Amino acid sequence: MSEPEQGAGVSDGAPGGLIIFLNGTSSSGKSSIAVELLRILDEPFFHLPVDAFHAMRTRQEMEPERLATVLHRTWRGYHRAIAGMAAAGNNVVVDHVLSEEWRLRDCLDLFVPQDVVFVGVHCPRAELERRERERGDRPPGLAARQLAQVHTHGIYDIECDTSRAAPGDCAKRIKDFLPHRPTPTAFQRLREKRDGR
Numbered sequence: 001m002s003e004p005e006q007g008a009g010v011s012d013g014a015p016g017g018l019i020i021f022l023n024g025t026s027s028s029g030k031s032s033i034a035v036e037l038l039r040i041l042d043e044p045f046f047h048l049p050v051d052a053f054h055a056m057r058t059r060q061e062m063e064p065e066r067l068a069t070v071l072h073r074t075w076r077g078y079h080r081a082i083a084g085m086a087a088a089g090n091n092v093v094v095d096h097v098l099s100e101e102w103r104l105r106d107c108l109d110l111f112v113p114q115d116v117v118f119v120g121v122h123c124p125r126a127e128l129e130r131r132e133r134e135r136g137d138r139p140p141g142l143a144a145r146q147l148a149q150v151h152t153h154g155i156y157d158i159e160c161d162t163s164r165a166a167p168g169d170c171a172k173r174i175k176d177f178l179p180h181r182p183t184p185t186a187f188q189r190l191r192e193k194r195d196g197r
């Protein structure tokens with residue numbers, strides 16, 4: 001039996017899969033957009049949220065120092081799992097918080113930069129705090145603490161403000177952007193910046 005044809009327009013014929021990378025603070029609306037994306041995208045995509053990787057870990061108590069090591073390893077493994085899925089030709093929606101500088105550096109080292117659609121998921125502080133209170137399953141102040149770092153690199157392919165647009169509208173904008181994404185991509189530009197070019 002022959003292999004199913006690879007989708008045109010989404011991966012541009014490249015052997016690697018496309019990575020739609022949603023970056024924003026906790027409660028900014030990343031998962032909600034990812035759910036909508038998977039509903040409307042025409043090609044097969046996998047949603048890989050960082051939370052799913054934390055949820056796979058055993059639940060035992062750990063000393064803070066050991067926990068820090070285990071968490072660091074989890075994030076590094078998550079980045080490599082994304083790269084691995086994409087390397088095998090799978091399209092991926094990533095739902096991640098770049099709240100520490102090394103995380104972006106690690107992703108820049110690992111992902112094929114022309115295959116990444118880097119999406120800034122923004123939401124004003126007051127609305128983040130309101131959502132945190134309403135959902136009750138995140139520590140109060142978590143999103144506000146992450147705000148300082150998450151968007152500091154300042155370069156995206158596309159950005160959305162989830163206080164002004166519903167998750168479905170953000171997903172539709174991202175989907176419509178895919179066939180027209182310009183080069184260099186945000187990841188290509190960030191790599192050039194990293195390399196001092």
Ligand SMILES: Nc1ncnc2c1ncn2[C@@H]1O[C@H](COP(=O)(O)OP(=O)(O)OP(=O)(O)O)[C@@H](O)[C@H]1O
Binds near residue numbers: 167
């Ligand atoms: N565009 C939006 N408008 C209004 N409410 C939203 C919007 N997007 C998400 N929410 C609400 O905000 C809360 C957080 O959304 P979501 O889980 O998608 O965020 P997240 O960025 O994935 O958060 P986390 O990283 O903490 O998992 C949910 O209660 C969700 O219903």
